[in-house]
Each structure stands twice: as structure tokens, then as C-alpha cells.
Amino acid sequence: MGHTLIEKIIMRNTGMESVTPGNIVDVNVDRVMIHDIFIPFVKDKFEEMGFKKLWDEDKVVLIYDHLVPTSAVEDVRHFKIGDEFVKKYGVKHFHKADGICHQLMPQMGYAKPGNIVFGTDSHTTTYGCVGCFSSGVGYTEMAAILGTGQMWVRVPETIKIVINGQLPANVMSKDIILRIIGDLRSDGATYKVLEFSGSTVDAMSVSSRMTMSNMAIEAGAKAALFAPDEKTCEYSKVEMKDVEWLKADADATYCHVMEYDAKDFVPSVACPSQVDNIKAVNEVEGTKLDQVFIGSCTNGRLEDIKVTADILRGKKVAPYVKLIVTPASRSIYKEAVDAGYIKDLVSAGAIVTQPGCGLCCGRACGILTDGERVLATNNRNFLGRMGTSKVEIFLGSPATAAASAITGEITVPGEVKLQ
Template sequence: MDKVFNGKIWKFGNDIDTDTIIPGKRGTIPTIEEMKKYAFELLKPEFGSTVQPGDILVAGTNFGCGSSREQAATVLSHNGVRCIIAKSFARIFFRNAFNSGILLLTCDGIQDVCEGGDIVTVDVDAQTVSVNGKSFKVGAVPENLFNIVSNGGLIEDTKARMAAGLKKTEITPLTKEQCYKSGYTLAEKLLKRNAGKEHVQPGDIVITKPDMFMIHDIYTPYLLDTLEKMGATEIDDPDKVTIIFDHCMPTAVAKNDSAHYDAGLEIARRYGVKKLHIGEGICHTIMHEAGYAKPGEISTATDSHTTTYGGAGNFCSGIGTAEMAAALITGELWFKVPTAIKIVLNGHFKNGIMSKDVILRVLGDIKADGGQYKSMEFTGPAAHEMSMEQRFTVANMALEAGAKCGLFEADEKTAEYYGIPLSEIDWIRVDEDAHYERVLTYDVSELEPQLSCPQGVDNVHPIHEVLGTKIDEVYLGSCTNGSIEDLEVAANIVKGKQVAPGMRFVVVPATNTVFKQAIERGYIKTFIEAGAVISHPCCGLCCGMPYGLMTDDERILLTANRNFIGRQGTKKTLSYLSSPAVAAATAIAGVITDPRA
């Protein structure tokens, strides 16, 4: 790749999410060559048919936020995009783009002087971009990442490493006693333990050996394809791998989903993976429910909401499929030690207030890029008051602020959930002398229900500002709020009542375990009697799959984690996010309703 080159500009704004780059409903098209035609189809429908090799994207802040889908990068790469200039990039997209052979440059200023169609000149060594007679400085590109781009992406890079004979990194994890050393954030403690480093600081690159790799079915065809392209005949440790069929199972998108199902089975067969969960529920819930993601360990998965298990003090962050393929082969994964934000939660939860309200309030305050590349670490009495399920909700949505992870301390509840002695994990605690770049403090006693309003997760409003808004459908489920506790809260609100006339109420337990518990406790009966329909545990409408899709001008309220444009229907569908309590009260009333009323 030349270090000086020109390209025609396509201009974008702030917070371009991966759903905008490639809509979730296109995410299961089996081939990238077919999928790439739909890049930016909602925002710039002409893009797919007119973009030219060498074109350059110029955008504002937080480009590539949202889902971890690697296809957001690969559709751009396959459309010939080789460089993106933005004020900032979302974390997973950043990794995915380099792995796909796209050079990312951070620049604040060029956005004000260029338009689509202008020609920009990039000089990598000089760290400048120039357009319309003006030049701007851009951030430096680490040599190893430029080499991946130069080699044409991670696949070629990995092939080269394999050809040279894989050299395993020798790591001796820290002992438990070494983990007690004070002065570190939770992320630092967890990373340095696994990496065998007595000291780390933000910005350090550490090589880890994750304890569990999770693959879900939306990426199985691409992962299988990538493993084949890399020439992998075996992987490092099949016992450390879990494959979960949840996005495309039950098979629902006829022309796509069976290919994902078949590819998942083939990966398991070919590489000896025994931990298979086919249609048993949502991957992130299974990961902690089955004890795959444990406190003090490191997990990674091909999904952005991998942050979920941080609720148990597990360092977990999503990666793309190419990176997963490389990591499965090597058993290793690099992380940049993140800076951290401490979020102190004081007070006590009142009836009708849930942890979802806490994380939505935080997201409303720090916005979708407020946690970019950072570890969001939750402490304080209200954090410990939360059940494990409530903590997983918060950690799950930390990603929506762009965070690398969302972590909780380990306590008695953590130990009980995993059936391990607290003394084994009590080093997972926030040190008073650790360095946090920012501290946020909330009194949950003063919190009212919060809602993410159309169309962005960080467009958060307290419920009194949106009370009475008519809603056409309520969706209760997802890895954010599909737990047995969530269903219990909702069931108690709807019991003996009927949903509003014409209201569609869809309930999807997070996993089979939750489903069976809900049957046993009578919640499923309660929901059906109230007028709900029950779908089998899966990711469902949360990720835009066909479990209650909406039409133009309809409004849906979900307990899920994203309300991006078009995700739950058309680009004119309006999506709200809330707690299960608000969702249940709204299903009964037909308008946004305060569950405390």
C-alpha cells in the first residue's frame, strides 16, 4: 500500500453505526459480494452501486459504533474503500477495519472544509490529509496495524505467521496473591493477571490467552470461510470454544439462516468443538448461566454485547470474525489496556426502578461515545444491591457508550452465582488508589424510569417527558432484559390484566432455562392470558430478526439494547428502550406508562 494516495470523498456525520453501514437484516446474507450492495442502503442508497475502489470516507465522531459485525468493515473493504478519516472510531470497528485492510485515520477539522465528491490526499508518513487547499494533521498509525493493512488484512497476515511456524507466547498468569496488589482498575487487574504482568497501565498492549471463545451463528459462515482461507486444520484448544446458535435459530430468514446453521455444525465437526448450544437461547446469557464466563477470567466473542459478563467481574470484549479466526488458531488475543471511568452508585432501588434505568441514565449523560475504548467500572452500595441479572443488564449496555468493557466487583452474590468461594475472587474489587480518568456518582434513590427514545440509545429521557406516547408493540426479551427476574417483574405487573386493544405484546425468554422457569412459575401462562405471544428463546427482534417487525410510523417499546434506525422494522419505525417494568405497564395501557403509578 502506498503511503501517499488520493481518493474521492464520501461524507458522513457523527455516530454512523454498523446498522447504518450494513443493516442487521442484511447481516445474514451468506456472501460478502452479495451483501456489499446494501452498504449504507438506508442512508445513501446509491453508495453500493456507485462507490469506486480507492474512495475515501470522511466522517465525524464515533464512526462504526453499535454492533460488532465485522461485515460493516468487510462490505466497505469489498466495495474498494481503503481509508476512512473520522474524528473518532468505535472500538470494535477500529479493530475490524484494520483487520479488513482499511486504513483508519483520526482527524478533527477536515470535516468542515470538504464535501462528498472532493478529492483528498493522504500522506501517512507526514501524518496529513489535504483537501481543497487545506491540510490537517492526523493521528499516527501503529506500525503493526499498518502492516496488517499493507498485507491486505488479517487473513494474509495470519497466513504469513502460520507459514513461519506459530510461536506461542509464554505466559505465566499471576497468582491470586499477586492479584491483590492495590492501585489498579478492574480492567487492569483482570488483564495483568491473564497476561502475567505484574504491572500494566493504560495504553499498554498485552497479549492474553482468553479462557473462553464464544462464536454465535450470525458469523459462522464467515468464520468458517476465514479459517479455510487461513488454512487452519486445527485450532488451539477446542475445549475453550463455545458455539451458540441464537441469532439465526430458529431459522427465520429463509434464504440465509440455514447456511449459518450448517456452518456452525461444520465448524464444530471440523475443529472438534463440543460445547454446542443449538436453539437454547441467547449466547450472552448462556455464557454466564452455563458458567463459561467466570469471574477473574477473560472471554471474547464475535459480538459487541460480549461486555455482558463483566457483571460478574469477567473481562470480556467483542471482536470480529477474522480476529476470532486468528485467535482460535493461536489461542492468543492482544488488548490495549483501557483507561477507566468509575461509576459510583449510591442509594437504594425503589419499586419500579431497575438497573436498566441506571445504565440508560448513564448513557444519556455520557452519550454513545462517552466510554469509547474505556472500561466502565461500577461500584457503590447500589451496585452491590443489584442481583447478578441486574448487573449483567448494566454491563451489557456499557457497550452502547462505546466501552471496551463494563465491570462489576465480585462479592457474595457473584460467588454464590458461580458456586465458588468468595475468597477466590475477592481481588476483583475497585481500589481507592486506582487511577480513573473520570468518576460519575449517582443516587439511584432519586432515579425515575428512563427511556432511550428514537433514534439513538443515548437519546435518553426521564419517563415524565414521554408519558402517554402511544405504542403499537411491546417486546420483552433480549440478553439485556430477558432474565427470569425481568420476566417476574413484568408478569407481576400484567397478571390479571389484558393488553391494550390492538397492542402486540411479544415475550421472548432469554434462554431455555429461563423459559422453563417461567413456565414453572406460571409467568408464561400469565403473559398469554394477558394477550402476549411467546417466542422461543433467541436474539429475536433485538437484532432485527423477524419476531415482531414493525411498519412505517409505528412505535415499539423494547427491553432490548438498541433502537437504531430501521433495526426493528422500517426506517420510519420509531423504537424506544426501557426496563421490563415500564414495558409491562406500557403493554397494558397502550401508551408509555410509569410502572410506579
């Protein structure tokens, strides 16, 4: 009997000859990621459990991103505790202001094809973009992994998602994953893994795949996997021959198969206040906006900033709209500067912020209040996510967001008239 991608990864990791969904197995963890919000809690639990040393200092990555730079005096405490933890236990990989954790983990090669990685954040599913089984855990569980290097997992069932054909103009991978979440609903993939394939997926950049694996958790998924190809190998700096084992068997068993024709996708938005409340952009066209946000671990990469700059170049953001752009990492920020995109954005009236999680998690850099409306490219539009519970959050692609920033209302990308 054949195996799915996730089964292959678990078998390779454990040395088991075969696994089937429902088996409970202990896996050997290849890497862990802890971010600034949870490091104080991880440290407390780790020490309370009686551990004296990390299972492997080289496998631990600590990243400051949610609180960078600090916006309240209490935030500093997290950095002090994190700094002490790194020193005391010899954590090898530490990033104080380099970008968002989910961008850095695959970008820096901490999460590679075939690895098993856990992080203290639900969007840890992101690293599936390079064929890595990665998932979020709580801080108590993270503390136990830090001490033992192991974690139990239930071998999950897999939903196969096949997308073939060429995407229409102005449709991005964000529009694809929004539609899929709308079809699966917010719990449709709970305890399950999404496995993406098809010619549309093959044609995508690793960055575009990242947007999709990032948002898989919004349908409840435990992981979201793309089999590695040459683009993956180049991105992750691995040899194709070393990852050839990492593909699903033709006779693998799936709990569900979903097939899409790329030409059927349209620019889409998630409407307040659930990520599975999906509409075509033209259904909500004309909805007035107070703010537009382009960034986050979902859509803050160079290709997203390029799309934004291409739409904004030579135009102006609507006078009553605040457009906030946040690159996902410092290196992306620098590349965007070198390419001239940042100049285009600033000239159009955008506010460009330092890489970090600030606005996406509702802590800083553009918090909204009652009655305000924002179109954002991040991954969640829950009540109170970016300010008060009476803020309306729409989620869309960078192209939709950039077009809407110019008109000041929700706008189908490609239909922006010259001012």
C-alpha cells in the first residue's frame, strides 16, 4: 500500500516501515521555533519540569518578532527573559530583529524538506511550502520537547488538493487558499494534512506556496505540504537527489480529494469576522475602507511588495486611507529597497514599517477602533484581532489590497482607473 507525503516523512523520521492514519507515534524533532510572546512561559515550564539542559542547542531557534520594536514597557520583560535563556542554555540560533519567525525559518534553512519542526505559533504550518512537516504547539509541550527532543503525534489523514491550469490575471495564491478555506470551512481539515499538487502549484514560486501553507491552519489543518521540486531545492539549498524520496505514492490513500481548475479562481476576500466567510471581491466592491495593510508572514515577501509597487507606481493612496506595508523580513526589506519598490510605495503615500508581527496580531503599528474598516493581506480577521471588536477586517491578496488603497474602497485588482 502506498503512502502520502506526511506518512513518508513520519516513516523516515521514526524508521518505521509503515504507518497508517490513527497510529500514535513518537517523532524525533529536527528543529523547534519559539517566539518572543511565549518564551517567558516556555522557560518557566522547562525549569519547572526539572530539565537542566536543552536536548540539542543547535536545534533550537528563538525569534523576536511579535514585540519588535516594543510598544509597551511590559514587552521588554520578554526580551530580558529571552536573552537570559539564550545565554544560560546556549541556544545556537537567535534573531532579535531580523523578521517574522515563519519567514525566517524556511528562509534561513532552519526548516528543510523532510524535516519535522514544531513552533509555539499556529502558523508554523508555513514550512510545508518546502515539504517540511511543521505544526504549532503550546508552551508546555514546547518545554517538554526542549528537554526530550521528542513529541507524540497521531498520524493524520490527508486531503489531496489538485490544482491544474493557468491562473487568470490578478489572481494570486492568496485567492486560491481563501477559496479552499471557504470550501473546507474553518474546521474542514481539523487533525488532517493538506497535500497540494498539480500544474498550477508546480508553476508557483516557493513564496506563493508559503502563503497557502501559512493559511492552512485557518481550515484547522495540522500541516500543509508541497512535495519539493527544483525551486524548493534552490530555495532550501538541498540537492534534488536527497529529497527524491519525498513524494506521495500513486496508490496512497486520501480521506478526501478536491480538484480545481485554475481558470475558475477569482480575486477573493474573507469577510468579517471568520476566515471561511469568503466572497468574490466584486461582490463587496465599493465597500469604504479606513486602512489597508500589506505584509505579515502570509503576504509580506518580495513578490507581494513587487505586485503592490507595480500597482501603486505613479499613483496616490486615497487621502483618507492609511496604507501600511510591512516586509516579512529584513532581507526582503533590503531587496525591496534595492529594487526601488520602497521608493514607489513611499511616493504613493504608504507607511512602510519594520518587519514584524505588530499589526497582524493587534499589538502595534496601526491598531483600529470601533466602526473602522481594514482590508489586510494577513491570515486572520477574528473579532478584535487588529483593535477593538467593532473593527471590520477583510482579508485579501496584495493585488486586491493595493488596488483598494488607491480607490479607498474594496476594488477588483486590474480595474483601477488612472487618477
